[in-house]
Amino acid sequence: xxxxxxxxxxxxxxxxxxxxxxxxxMSVSSHCIFPKAINVKHIMDAKIKIGENSSxxxxxxxxxxxxxxxxxxxxxxxxxxxxxxxxTTFELIKGRVGVLDINYSITGLEExxxxxxxxxxxxxxxxxxxxxxxxxxxxxxxxxxxSRVAVRDNAKAEVYNIIKATAPYARxxxxxxxxxxxxxxxxxxxVVEVKHPKAHVTHEAAIGSVDSKQLQTLMARGLDExxxxxxxxxxxxxx
Numbered sequence: 001x002x003x004x005x006x007x008x009x010x011x012x013x014x015x016x017x018x019x020x021x022x023x024x025x026m027s028v029s030s031h032c033i034f035p036k037a038i039n040v041k042h043i044m045d046a047k048i049k050i051g052e053n054s055s056x057x058x059x060x061x062x063x064x065x066x067x068x069x070x071x072x073x074x075x076x077x078x079x080x081x082x083x084x085x086x087x088t089t090f091e092l093i094k095g096r097v098g099v100l101d102i103n104y105s106i107t108g109l110e111e112x113x114x115x116x117x118x119x120x121x122x123x124x125x126x127x128x129x130x131x132x133x134x135x136x137x138x139x140x141x142x143x144x145x146x147s148r149v150a151v152r153d154n155a156k157a158e159v160y161n162i163i164k165a166t167a168p169y170a171r172x173x174x175x176x177x178x179x180x181x182x183x184x185x186x187x188x189x190x191v192v193e194v195k196h197p198k199a200h201v202t203h204e205a206a207i208g209s210v211d212s213k214q215l216q217t218l219m220a221r222g223l224d225e226x227x228x229x230x231x232x233x234x235x236x237x238x239x
Contacts, residue, residue, distance in 0.1 A: 016046035064095030109138035122155035151184030165199035
């Protein structure tokens with residue numbers, strides 16, 4: 001699917017209501033292109049139900065212009081039945097972000113698997129907000145929330161990821177890495193909540209400038225500092 005707006009001003013609303021029956025699978029690749037956005041809003045509201053022993057994958061890639069005049073609001077409520085699998089990737093690493101506000105909530109029953117990945121690169125006065133929640137309520141349910149964010153200039157980013165585990169042998173992990181350059185500001189709020197003695201959830205968060213050893217190595221090989229920083233950031237966002 002391709003959701004593109006070539007006008008400078010527009011309001012784009014996308015409503016998705018997806019229900020996948022038992023023993024089925026669905027894969028969607030969506031490209032959203034906004035090359036001239038000055039005053040554009042892209043709003044997605046999705047309700048997704050994945051049946052027993054079924055799978056759904058959704059890859060969303062955004063390509064924006066350099067004016068930063070766009071607001072992106074992806075929101076989804078996802079329900080996973082027994083042994084269901086959900087995997088989603090959101091990528092916005094080309095052009096200015098503008099304003100991004102992601103809000104995903106997922107609930108998983110027995111032996112379900114949820115995987116969420118966000119990759120975002122901000123510059124100028126971009127504002128990035130990522131809120132993802134996984135609720136592991138079924139025995140042996142699993143979930144991983146991963147975020148990779150870079151902010152430069154005066155961009156700001158806030159990542160709030162939470163996994164709750166309330167069933168035996170549920171397993172979860174929250175992984176957030178953010179790089180800041182210039183006057184960028186980054187906040188990471190990983191939350192883990194466990195309400196069963198046989199459940200286990202971990203988290204990892206790292207915020208800072210580019211690794212100095214990596215920077216020195218690349219500059220020693222002929223890159224200037226700006227080129228080296230961009231290469232390191234590209235490596236973070238492509239991982």
